Structures are given as C-alpha cells and as structure tokens.
Amino acid sequence: MKVASTKTHFDVETIRKDFPILSREVNGKPLVYFDNAATSQTPQQVIDAIVDYYTRYNANIHRGVHTLSQEATDAYEQARIKIQEHFNAAKAHEIILTSGTTHAINLVASGFASLLKKNDEVIVSALEHHSNIVPWQMLCEKTGAKLKVIPMNNEGMLKMEEYEKLLSEKTKLVFVNHVSNALGTVNPVEEIIQKAHAVGAAVLLDGAQAAPHIKADVQKLDVDFYAVSAHKMCGPTGVGMLYGKEEWLKKLPPYQGGGEMIATVTFEKTTYADLPHKFEAGTPDICGGIAFGAALDYMNNIGFEKIAAYEHELLEYATQKLLEIDDLKIYGTSSDKTAVISFNIGEIHPYDIGTIIDKLGIAVRTGHHCAQPVMDFFKIPGTVRASFSFYNTKEEIDTFVEAVKKAKQMLS
Known part of the structure; x- marks a missing residue:
C-alpha cells in the first residue's frame, strides 16, 4: 500500500488534557488507547x-x-x-x-x-x-x-x-x-x-x-x-x-x-x-x-477538517511503521479509508498479540469485529485492529509498534 507523507499542525497535547482517562496506567504502563472504533473516550466537557x-x-x-x-x-x-x-x-x-x-x-x-x-x-x-x-x-x-x-x-x-x-x-x-x-x-x-x-x-x-x-x-x-x-x-x-x-x-x-x-x-x-x-x-x-x-x-x-487531517497523518505514520515488521499483512488497503488498521502477522492468532500488548498498557481490538463475513472472505479467524482518534499521538504509535514487535518475538 502506497503511503504519502503529510504534516498538519494540531495541538494534540492540549486536547489530551481534556480526557481524564488518558492519564491513567494499565498494568503499570501509560495507557495507549487504540480501540476507538469500538468506543471513543469522553472529554471532561461531556x-x-x-x-x-x-x-x-x-x-x-x-x-x-x-x-x-x-x-x-x-x-x-x-x-x-x-x-x-x-x-x-x-x-x-x-x-x-x-x-x-x-x-x-x-x-x-x-x-x-x-x-x-x-x-x-x-x-x-x-x-x-x-x-x-x-x-x-x-x-x-x-x-x-x-x-x-x-x-x-x-x-x-x-x-x-x-x-x-x-x-x-x-x-x-x-x-x-x-x-x-x-x-x-x-x-x-x-x-x-x-x-x-x-x-x-x-x-x-x-x-x-x-x-x-x-x-x-x-x-x-x-x-x-x-x-x-x-x-x-x-x-x-x-x-x-x-x-x-x-x-x-x-x-x-x-x-x-x-x-x-x-x-x-x-x-x-x-x-x-x-x-x-x-x-x-x-x-x-x-x-x-x-x-x-x-x-x-x-x-x-476542534473542527472536523482538522480532526480528519490529523487522523490521516496518524494513519500514514502507523502504516509505514507497521509495514516494516516482517510477515505483517494489512487487510483493507483502499486509498480512501479512515484511521483504522487491521492486520495479522504470519500464522500468529490475533488474540495472542492483543493479550500480550495489553500487558504493556495498549488497548486494541482483536477478533472478527462483528464483521464475520469480511473475515471469511480473507479466510482468517480475525485481525488485530488498531483504530486511532484525534487525541492519539505518534509517540503512542511508536510504543504500540515496539509492543507488536515484542509480541511477535515471543510468539514466533
């Protein structure tokens, strides 16, 4: 999948302060929340x-x-x-x-x-x-x-x-x-x-x-x-x-x-x-x-145009980083997509990857995502799905990618 390089100014650190849950730890690690397609987090204003x-x-x-x-x-x-x-x-x-x-x-x-x-x-x-x-x-x-x-x-x-x-x-x-x-x-x-x-x-x-x-x-x-x-x-x-x-x-x-x-x-x-x-x-x-x-x-x-531009930047960055991992396959490679990446690594079951990276504080979704016919089409049991929101950062993506690499090493 071809990935272009774009950059936009977006004050994500100020926005993150609106979300109390983003300051918590999970399993002794800072929370990295990449399950936004299942449910987004709630700002203090709401x-x-x-x-x-x-x-x-x-x-x-x-x-x-x-x-x-x-x-x-x-x-x-x-x-x-x-x-x-x-x-x-x-x-x-x-x-x-x-x-x-x-x-x-x-x-x-x-x-x-x-x-x-x-x-x-x-x-x-x-x-x-x-x-x-x-x-x-x-x-x-x-x-x-x-x-x-x-x-x-x-x-x-x-x-x-x-x-x-x-x-x-x-x-x-x-x-x-x-x-x-x-x-x-x-x-x-x-x-x-x-x-x-x-x-x-x-x-x-x-x-x-x-x-x-x-x-x-x-x-x-x-x-x-x-x-x-x-x-x-x-x-x-x-x-x-x-x-x-x-x-x-x-x-x-x-x-x-x-x-x-x-x-x-x-x-x-x-x-x-x-x-x-x-x-x-x-x-x-x-x-x-x-x-x-x-x-x-x-x-x-905040503005939906700004949100879309920033999330697209996150999508491009995460795609580039993940594709550097051997045997990693992304499902859904349309040029027109939102900030969602569904992937598998070789024959490793997605549940196993999700379980290991959860121990590192990273929340993703694994399974068929209530879209079983899609998984049947690709002849797979499910995927690891990382979904990004406008309050996520490239630093979180780096942490996530390193965790995926560690999970692959442990499971290979």
Missing part, C-alpha cells in the same frame, strides 16, 4: 454536562409543567437541534433519538416489515457489521423478500460494477455502511445512493464508523436514513440517532408502543403522535441526549 444534568435539573421531559421538567425538556430538545444542524437535516423532527445505531437500524427494519412483499429485494454489502446484516435477514424471513450482497475485492473495496448488476425494479432497500468498522474503507456512498434512487429504492447508511471522522451532510448525500451512535464520537454509551427523511418516517409504523408516542388512547383505538415522538416511546436517555449534544459541540469546536 462528563461535566452529565454531572450538571443529574445535579441541577434531573427530571422527566415533555409532560411536566414544573421548572425542572421544562429545563430538562429544553436541554434535550436543544440537543436534537444540535444533531440536526451537525448532520444538516432539513427539520429537527427528522432526528429520532435512539439507544444507538443498532436500535436505529432495527427501527427501520421493523417499519419496512409492513411495506415489503414476497420477492421484493433488499441489498447489503459484504463489508457490513452484523447489526447491518442480521436485522435485514430477519426482515426477509418475515416478508419473503430476498437479500442480495454487494461483493468486495482483495483491497476491501466494494465491487461497484457488481452492485449495478444487482439493482432492478425489484430492489426496495439498500443498506451500506458509510465506513467499514473492520477495515476502515470509506464506501462510495454518493454513487450507491444515486444508483439506488434511480430504480426507486431507499437507502440506509450505517454512519457509526463515519461520524467520528466525517461530517456527513444528509441533504447533500440525499440519503433516506442515516444511523449514528454517540459513544463513537466522544459521547456516552446508550444513545444515538436515526435521521430519516420526513416522507419515509411518516410511512413507517411506530417501532414500539407506550407513553410519549401517542396522541390519544382509548380501549377502542389509539392515534399516534407526530414526528419525532411517534418513534420515541417511553422515557428516553435524557442525560445521554444532552451529553450527545455536548460531544458534538466539543468536536465541532
């Missing part, structure tokens, strides 16, 4: 927003007339507007607050169960996370629709000529991740969306891995659905969002029944609330939603 909520205005939202309820409601709905503005949705009610990307995908899959019929076709890609495969398999089992798969090549890129062959008037839905969690590949989503729309199909993008690195503009993309988890982008776990075009959200039935998602209830008939509440049954993660907004504020204050 932690403060969480503490502020629970210490000053913890109350249920939307239904209360008292001051705390109104303050909580205002903060929660302001967070929705921040999310709307960040992803450039046309309307705030096109943002559905969920428990994360998996919840968002299942919400759409559940809704389409009433819209699909036997022999309709839906398309996923070979690069998907299990959460963007299994719900559609379940949907096909319910409806009799057929699941088609866009194949990938040895570089970890989708075969777009094969995608075109799969599309037809039978195609109703296309589901693709914006960025592969296993390989870091950035998919050509603009082309995927355009070609799907040409045959009348809707498109859902799993944006979980893209959102920390790319500021997606849902209107510019013209995507029908976009799903994101806050914990991938400096926010808390257990909260995320589904963007949906208003026309589609109105077509889909509610995902769950309960409080908040209703307009009127009698034992004879229930009518449903308007968007977005139609899809937000029960008490939400109020604090999580507010903290999601605070996380977006934090990242936008």
Whole structure:
C-alpha cells in the first residue's frame, strides 16, 4: 500500500488534557488507547454536562409543567437541534433519538416489515457489521423478500460494477455502511445512493464508523436514513440517532408502543403522535441526549477538517511503521479509508498479540469485529485492529509498534 507523507499542525497535547482517562496506567504502563472504533473516550466537557444534568435539573421531559421538567425538556430538545444542524437535516423532527445505531437500524427494519412483499429485494454489502446484516435477514424471513450482497475485492473495496448488476425494479432497500468498522474503507456512498434512487429504492447508511471522522451532510448525500451512535464520537454509551427523511418516517409504523408516542388512547383505538415522538416511546436517555449534544459541540469546536487531517497523518505514520515488521499483512488497503488498521502477522492468532500488548498498557481490538463475513472472505479467524482518534499521538504509535514487535518475538 502506497503511503504519502503529510504534516498538519494540531495541538494534540492540549486536547489530551481534556480526557481524564488518558492519564491513567494499565498494568503499570501509560495507557495507549487504540480501540476507538469500538468506543471513543469522553472529554471532561461531556462528563461535566452529565454531572450538571443529574445535579441541577434531573427530571422527566415533555409532560411536566414544573421548572425542572421544562429545563430538562429544553436541554434535550436543544440537543436534537444540535444533531440536526451537525448532520444538516432539513427539520429537527427528522432526528429520532435512539439507544444507538443498532436500535436505529432495527427501527427501520421493523417499519419496512409492513411495506415489503414476497420477492421484493433488499441489498447489503459484504463489508457490513452484523447489526447491518442480521436485522435485514430477519426482515426477509418475515416478508419473503430476498437479500442480495454487494461483493468486495482483495483491497476491501466494494465491487461497484457488481452492485449495478444487482439493482432492478425489484430492489426496495439498500443498506451500506458509510465506513467499514473492520477495515476502515470509506464506501462510495454518493454513487450507491444515486444508483439506488434511480430504480426507486431507499437507502440506509450505517454512519457509526463515519461520524467520528466525517461530517456527513444528509441533504447533500440525499440519503433516506442515516444511523449514528454517540459513544463513537466522544459521547456516552446508550444513545444515538436515526435521521430519516420526513416522507419515509411518516410511512413507517411506530417501532414500539407506550407513553410519549401517542396522541390519544382509548380501549377502542389509539392515534399516534407526530414526528419525532411517534418513534420515541417511553422515557428516553435524557442525560445521554444532552451529553450527545455536548460531544458534538466539543468536536465541532476542534473542527472536523482538522480532526480528519490529523487522523490521516496518524494513519500514514502507523502504516509505514507497521509495514516494516516482517510477515505483517494489512487487510483493507483502499486509498480512501479512515484511521483504522487491521492486520495479522504470519500464522500468529490475533488474540495472542492483543493479550500480550495489553500487558504493556495498549488497548486494541482483536477478533472478527462483528464483521464475520469480511473475515471469511480473507479466510482468517480475525485481525488485530488498531483504530486511532484525534487525541492519539505518534509517540503512542511508536510504543504500540515496539509492543507488536515484542509480541511477535515471543510468539514466533
């Protein structure tokens, strides 16, 4: 894989001070956290927003007339507007607050169960996370629709000529991740969306891995659905969002029944609330939603262009250093990828490498990364995945590479 040399000025040391966890030790060594694709770390500014909520205005939202309820409601709905503005949705009610990307995908899959019929076709890609495969398999089992798969090549890129062959008037839905969690590949989503729309199909993008690195503009993309988890982008776990075009959200039935998602209830008939509440049954993660907004504020204050440039520099540097190790193979060599490196060394099991370098204070992910079809394609049990964020440093990469060399020596 060709790696160019670039440099950008980025005050990473000042940024690192915002993240309390980065100052801790693991197994007597300074923590090197390279598992950002699984979950990012949380800055003090977001932690403060969480503490502020629970210490000053913890109350249920939307239904209360008292001051705390109104303050909580205002903060929660302001967070929705921040999310709307960040992803450039046309309307705030096109943002559905969920428990994360998996919840968002299942919400759409559940809704389409009433819209699909036997022999309709839906398309996923070979690069998907299990959460963007299994719900559609379940949907096909319910409806009799057929699941088609866009194949990938040895570089970890989708075969777009094969995608075109799969599309037809039978195609109703296309589901693709914006960025592969296993390989870091950035998919050509603009082309995927355009070609799907040409045959009348809707498109859902799993944006979980893209959102920390790319500021997606849902209107510019013209995507029908976009799903994101806050914990991938400096926010808390257990909260995320589904963007949906208003026309589609109105077509889909509610995902769950309960409080908040209703307009009127009698034992004879229930009518449903308007968007977005139609899809937000029960008490939400109020604090999580507010903290999601605070996380977006934090990242936008740094600037996504600066973040992307710096992370690309880290990716190039780490790639160069790792490729100096004999028998090391990187999986996912697209020229367009985020700061993720999946690799193996010879016949050494990735779990063994991960276990040894953990003893040296280094956190990486090992296994199939909930993308087993990707591993099956390469005929491997899994990989070691190092994923970088804007608070990581080249010095940490040096420490990581030396640890990998030590692990190789011990395991060879």
